[in-house]
Amino acid sequence: MLRFVARRLVMLVVTLLVSSFVIFSALYVAPGNPIAVLSGGRSLPPSSIAILEKRYHLNDPFFVRYADWVKGAVHGDFGVSIALHEDVSSLISARIGTTLELVAYASILILLFGIGLGLLGALRPGPIDSGVIVITAISAALPAFVAAVVLQTVFAVNLGWFPATGNGLGFVDQVRHLTLPAFSLAVGSLALVARVTRASVREEAGKEHVQTAISRGIPYGMVVRRHVLRNAAIPITTVAGITIASLIAIDTVVETAFSLNGLGSYLVASASNKDFAVVQGISLVLVTIFVVINTIVDILYAVLDPRVKLGSRAQ
């Protein structure tokens, strides 16, 4: 077990190094010299150019520069935003709260409604199950930005229950502002979790030991809880973890659609403005969150299912 965790952690570090290298070297793949890319084509006074050259060690060899950049990033130094003349790290820390709150809110919705709908479909065959299948088929094909538009139209503009855009102040107001974004973010992943839940609960419920338990007269609720859910939990945990990790990417779309001031929308705005240091910093933070969640899911999977081969990846 320990060796498995150690191997996963090594892989985590390697993945982070490769991702950071991709993000870092993107600056040098871009047409034009690095100064032009960093300034986004703005003309800079020689003193600013000197500062940039010093800050990015542009006179050093490539790998020394990369090592310096990674060292800075680990210590929370992501460089300077050209557009705002501000440290990228302070721009990130001002916005990361919104993003994490949104992802956490959406994750709760995914677990609650995804598993709930899946159980409903699996344990109540007939019209309720058909309803679950139709709902999940539609929401699986509902892109987050279309969900955003539909929810804004229905619940913000027509019914006026929730605000259409913005962050809000104070806890209750923030939750109100994040409700529609969280549903938009959750809707696709929710369908996936519901389908996997339905399928795995169905499969477990059909197994012999469950039939035996029922025929022995054990109460239905207890059979479901003890024998069905416990075994079905393994695939459900895996798919929930993977979909929650994937929220990190869709988050850019939802934050933009709802004009939320988080990392995702700021990443997109910076990419449009060619504020390259900000793009690099936020990409690195988001990819790190993504990879860390994936690693946790892998380890959790092994903890939940003692049968998992802890050696190399299953063929």
Next chain:
Amino acid sequence: MSTVAPTAGRIVRFSSRGLHRKNWVVAICITVLVLAVVVALIGSAIAPYDPNFVSLSNAYVGPTGGHLLGFDPAGRDLLSRLLAGARTTILGPVAVVVISVGVGTGVAVATAWLGGWFDAGVSAVVDVLFAFPGILLAVLAAAVFGPSLKSAVIALSVAYTPYVARILRGAALRERAQQYVAALEVQGLTGFGICLRHLVPNVFPLIVAQATILFGYAMVDLAAISFLGLGVQTPQPDWGVMVSEGQTGVLQGYPAESLAAGLAIMVVVIAVNLLGERLVDNAQRSSH
């Protein structure tokens, strides 16, 4: 399904009815997709009006005579923009699928065939690249090369290739272990020839199934990137761009443009997903 039916009669009736229903679904899906491709190819030619003709006095006007869907926030004919916008929305993901499935298949077959350190090395790289979400890579590409459909397509292709390679490598490995491959090797055929003439054709149903599933993902991701303003650029009509352009209208109670474009995306994606699931089922059934 592991439901145990008490009599054989029930099993037969159930399965034949299921099959019948599914054939209808497949027929509808294929019709939707053929229509979508036709519109993608000739949409701008059959559009009743110039999709870029602006008349601000018509902004947000609903359906009227001759304008079936009404007008967008800039007073452009909505139906014409929808028809013309199908081109990038449909053909962009086609390009992503062709590139990523092509390269992914090559990588999968090469690693499965050669094995050894080559397989171990390439598979490790694939596992690491697997970690990079497509949309983030596309945002990075837009920052580096400037926002365009081309950079978005390339970024998504790069992001999807490891996924294809990982799935098809498993299938190629299973196929490599079959006896007919060994028989062909004994007969002195080159590895390349066996892969090209026998191995790839035998896993082809799975390749087509995966390509179909991937098309759905690519279409949603590419539309999302255009929605963010980092793909197809605005006056050019595209369904993702239209959802974003219509957003000003959404907040003022005129959601027609966003909803029409969003619905168009959803209809195609649902059709592709249902068809893809069916193809995967068939490919798995025939390989066992």
